[in-house]
Structures are given as C-alpha cells and as structure tokens.
Amino acid sequence: MRAQNVIVVGAGVIGVTTAHALRAEGHHVTLLEAAPTAASGTSHANGGFLSAAFCAPWAMPGLPRQALAALFDRTAPFRWRPDGSLAQLRWLRELLANCRADRFAAHRQRMVRLALCSLAELRAVAAETGVAFDLREAGVLLLLREAPPDQVIQQRLASLRALGFDAQWCDPAQVLALEPALARQGRPAWGLLVRDDACGDCESFVQGLLAWNQARGLRFVPGSPVEALELDHGGQRLRAVRTPGQRWEADAFVFAAGVDTVRMLHPHLRLPVVPVKGYSVSADLAEQDHGLGHPAPQRAVIDDATKLAIAPLGNSVRLAGMAEVVGHDRRVDRSRCHQLVAQYEALYGPLPRREHRLWAGLRPMTADGTPIIGATRIEGLYLNTGHGTYGWTLACGSARLLADTLAGRPGALAPADYALDPALRSRQ
Ligand SMILES: Cc1cc2nc3c(=O)[nH]c(=O)nc-3n(C[C@H](O)[C@H](O)[C@H](O)COP(=O)(O)OP(=O)(O)OC[C@H]3O[C@@H](n4cnc5c(N)ncnc54)[C@H](O)[C@@H]3O)c2cc1C
Numbered sequence: 211m212r213a214q215n216v217i218v219v220g221a222g223v224i225g226v227t228t229a230h231a232l233r234a235e236g237h238h239v240t241l242l243e244a245a246p247t248a249a250s251g252t253s254h255a256n257g258g259f260l261s262a263a264f265c266a267p268w269a270m271p272g273l274p275r276q277a278l279a280a281l282f283d284r285t286a287p288f289r290w291r292p293d294g295s296l297a298q299l300r301w302l303r304e305l306l307a308n309c310r311a312d313r314f315a316a317h318r319q320r321m322v323r324l325a326l327c328s329l330a331e332l333r334a335v336a337a338e339t340g341v342a343f344d345l346r347e348a349g350v351l352l353l354l355r356e357a358p359p360d361q362v363i364q365q366r367l368a369s370l371r372a373l374g375f376d377a378q379w380c381d382p383a384q385v386l387a388l389e390p391a392l393a394r395q396g397r398p399a400w401g402l403l404v405r406d407d408a409c410g411d412c413e414s415f416v417q418g419l420l421a422w423n424q425a426r427g428l429r430f431v432p433g434s435p436v437e438a439l440e441l442d443h444g445g446q447r448l449r450a451v452r453t454p455g456q457r458w459e460a461d462a463f464v465f466a467a468g469v470d471t472v473r474m475l476h477p478h479l480r481l482p483v484v485p486v487k488g489y490s491v492s493a494d495l496a497e498q499d500h501g502l503g504h505p506a507p508q509r510a511v512i513d514d515a516t517k518l519a520i521a522p523l524g525n526s527v528r529l530a531g532m533a534e535v536v537g538h539d540r541r542v543d544r545s546r547c548h549q550l551v552a553q554y555e556a557l558y559g560p561l562p563r564r565e566h567r568l569w570a571g572l573r574p575m576t577a578d579g580t581p582i583i584g585a586t587r588i589e590g591l592y593l594n595t596g597h598g599t600y601g602w603t604l605a606c607g608s609a610r611l612l613a614d615t616l617a618g619r620p621g622a623l624a625p626a627d628y629a630l631d632p633a634l635r636s637r638q
Contacts, residue, residue: 211617213237217451217460219436219474220467221248223602224594226416226423227609228466230335233428235613240460241420241428242453244435244470249416252468255490255569256412256602257530258521259510260332261350262325263375263404265600267317267579268486268533269308285549287517289534297472298535301484304577317578320627320635322373324581325600327622328607329408335606341418343410344524348509350407351380351388353399353557355515366402376405389508394559409510409521412602436467436474445478447589462616466594468601469538469574479586479630483596485538485572489546490530492523492567507558518553527561529554533573542570573598580635583608583628584615592616593630 221243280286370377380401434453469485547568575598614621
C-alpha cells in the first residue's frame with residue numbers, strides 16, 4: 211500500500227485514534243486542531259463508560275412518550291429547545307421514524323458490532339502503547355429500583371448472551387456485594403451486571419496516545435481551525451483546507467471534528483448530525499474519604515431510573531447524564547450538574563464537600579445512533595463523526611474501519627453500515 215499524506219481534522223478521541231491507526235499503517239499524518247490542546251471538546255470529561263453491552267441508539271420504542279412527558283418536567287434528563295432550523299426538524303423527524311422496534315434492533319446490532327471490535331482494538335492499542343487512562347475492567351452494573359417480571363429479565367439476559375456478553379442478573383444482596391457503598395443509603399436495588407464492559411478516562415487516553423504518536427512522527431498542529439475547503443473538478447475532489455494564514459494540501463482528509471464537522475462541510479455535504487448536550491461532574495475522593503465512610507463505587511454503574519452514569523476514574527468519581535437538544539450552546543447549567551450530584555447522593559450518600567468540576571459537552575448525534583465513517587462522494591474527503599452517546603467506546607473500532615477503508619481492504623465490519631447515505635446502511 212502506498213503511503214499517503216493524510217490530514218485529520220479534530221483532535222478529540224475520534225481524530226486522535228484515527229491519526230494513530232493511519233500513522234501505524236505508514237501514512238504521513240498531520241492532525242489539525244482548533245483548540246490549544248487535544249481532547250478539549252466532547253472527549254474532555256465524558257462519562258468514561260466503555261460499554262458494548264449498553265451501546266444502543268437513542269431512537270428506541272418509548273422515546274416519543276418519554277420526550278412528550280419531558281416537556282412538562284423540568285428535572286427530566288431530556289430537554290428540547292427548538293432552534294427553528296430545518297436541519298433540527300429534519301433530524302427530529304428521522305429520529306422519530308427510527309423509534310420503531312425493528313429499526314432499533316437493527317441499529318443496535320450495528321452499534322454493538324462496532325463497539326465489540328472497538329473495545330478489542332482499544333485493549334490492543336493500550337497494550338502496545340502503554341498509555342495509562344485509569345482503565346477499570348470490572349464490568350458495568352445497571353441498577354434497577356424494582357425487580358422486573360422474570361420473563362423480562364430472562365429476555366434481557368438472552369438478548370445480551372446472544373450477542374456474546376457475560377451477563378448476570380443480581381438480587382439486592384448480590385448488588386450490595388458488588389457495590390458495598392450502596393448500603394449507606396439503604397435503598398434496595400436489583401442489577402444487571404455485564405462483566406465484559408469497563409470504564410476509563412477518555413481525556414488521559416487521548417493525551418497519552420497523541421504524545422506517543424508525536425514521538426513517532428505524527429505532526430500535531432493545535433490552534434489551527436479549518437476555516438475553508440478548496441475543491442476542484444467542479445466540486446468533485448477536495449484538494450486543500452485552509453487554516454488562518456496557511457493552506458494544507460493532502461492526498462486524503464479525514465473530518466473528525468465532532469459536532470463542528472457539520473458546519474465545516476456545509477454546503478458541500480449535508481450531515482444528519484445534531485448536538486445533544488450532556489453534563490458531567492467530577493469529584494475527587496481522597497484517601498481520608500474512605501475512612502469517613504465514603505467508599506467509592508467499584509465499577510461503572512447506570513441508574514436506570516434517572517439514567518445517571520457513574521464511573522470511578524482513578525481517585526475520582528465521574529457523574530454524567532442529561533440529553534438536551536439545544537443547539538450549540540456549550541454553557542454549563544449548574545442546576546443540571548447539581549441534579550446529577552443529588553441523584554448520585556440518593557444512592558451512595560453525600561459526596562465530600564470540596565470543589566467539584568462541572569462540565570458540559572455536545573454529543574455529535576445521528577438520528578439512527580450509528581456513526582458516519584468512510585469515504586464520501588467527494589474524492590479525498592473522508593468522515594469519522596456522529597458517535598453520539600458512545601464515542602469513547604466506539605473510537606478505536608471506528609479508526610480501524612476508516613484505516614481499512616482508506617486502504618481499500620476488507621475488514622471485520624461492513625463499511626456500508628456506516629456510510630453517509632442511510633439507504634446504503636443495512637437493516638439487518
Ligand atoms: C455528558 C456526556 C457523557 C458521555 N459519556 C460517554 C461515555 O460514558 N462513554 C462513551 O463511549 N461516550 C460518551 N460520551 C460521548 C463521547 O464523549 C463523544 O461521542 C466523543 O467524545 C466524540 O468525540 P469526537 O472526537 O467526535 O468529538 P470531540 O471530542 O468534540 O472532538 C472534536 C475536535 O474537533 C475540534 N474542531 C472543531 N472544529 C474544528 C475546526 N474547524 N478545525 C480543527 N479542529 C476543529 C474540536 O476543538 C475538538 O477538539 C459522552 C458525551 C457527553 C456529552
């Protein structure tokens with residue numbers, strides 16, 4: 211395979227893993243990033259979950275009802291502020307169309323296939339590079355306040371096991387054995403444990419992987435926002451991109467700029483990606499907190515009732531949640547973050563009263579949940595974006611698929627499933 215000059219745009223988890231996969235193939239890779247550092251966008255303080263088992267599209271049966279109820283509940287995780295744009299309305303229409311059970315099942319399978327490939331790839335990259343990111347391989351526990359009927363439990367277990375997951379149903383005693391800290395509030399909970407899943411700090415991984423690649427020839431150019439595209443042959447081929455004061459030519463360009471990819475490629479390509487805002491709170495748990503009766507969570511936990519995601523990351527705990535369709539508004543709404551803390555404290559008891567780090571990020575969300583990876587109708591222009599709720603989980607597999615596509619090599623995944631044109635995506 212001929213080594214090519216490749217420009218990757220965006221140094222979030224998707225751009226950096228893509229740059230890593232392409233550099234490993236012998237390409238000359240330049241990574242352009244608008245911000246002064248990598249992982250300063252949505253990859254900065256996400257929930258930390260590395261979960262293939264819970265990887266599922268947002269568009270599912272029941273979502274329309276939940277969304278309607280949310281309009282009258284200020285504390286609901288979901289919030290929608292119409293921005294009057296045709297793009298948002300079109301996206302919502304597609305989202306609702308994808309809430310059918312058959313479509314949900316097909317899209318979920320596609321996401322899980324990518325996630326499984328991705329987590330295997332992530333472990334291989336971590337072993338090869340030695341990058342440290344507080345990886346905790348203790349599974350993911352879904353907490354339920356009430357036990358569902360036995361038939362529902364059996365169906366859920368069967369569907370997870372059919373996909374190859376090591377899943378186990380837990381009664382309240384087993385849940386407490388897994389998560390002793392839940393005993394503090396004394397609320398009984400049932401649980402679904404998937405042992406294959408994990409959690410880890412996305413930002414540390416991105417920073418570490420970037421440094422590792424820079425030491426091996428990757429050219430990283432921070433503070434370089436791509437402002438314009440130069441196409442030739444009547445708009446059929448991408449020749450160069452422009453950043454302030456500089457023009458960059460390459461054989462291939464990969465756009466991995468998260469929610470900003472849409473605006474950057476307008477009007478050349480229309481991407482069905484909308485920002486969905488979420489929040490996180492990071493709280494340090496020092497040694498003495500354990501003595502004061504605040505043992506940290508042992509593994510990644512999802513509270514089914516509130517959709518709160520809890521992940522122990524090194525000596526801190528990360529709380530994440532909420533889904534707001536409110537355009538590109540990146541402001542941190544403190545009341546939403548306080549809501550996350552209250553939801554956590556109702557389960558695990560009071561967090562130590564030192565300063566917490568509050569954050570908001572925009573998930574680049576497609577209407578069917580599946581990211582867009584691969585070539586486009588514009589020669590030389592490749593996409594790796596739209597990873598929505600699970601970009602950290604899906605990153606290394608998406609990078610592998612992109613590298614395979616660029617090489618014209620068949621891989622473990624069907625490229626058509628992740629094509630920009632939804633008509634190409636299989637419904638199997
Ligand atoms: C609250 C929350 C919790 C989440 N929890 C999880 C989780 O537990 N597990 C999971 O798997 N996923 C999770 N996610 C999703 C995950 O964080 C995202 O899918 C992922 O970070 C997207 O990565 P990205 O590289 O596409 O985007 P980003 O990280 O946003 O990176 C895009 C980069 O492009 C740069 N850029 C933008 N415009 C330009 C330009 N013009 N020129 C050059 N560079 C540009 C930006 O500065 C940015 O650095 C969560 C997201 C949120 C918001």
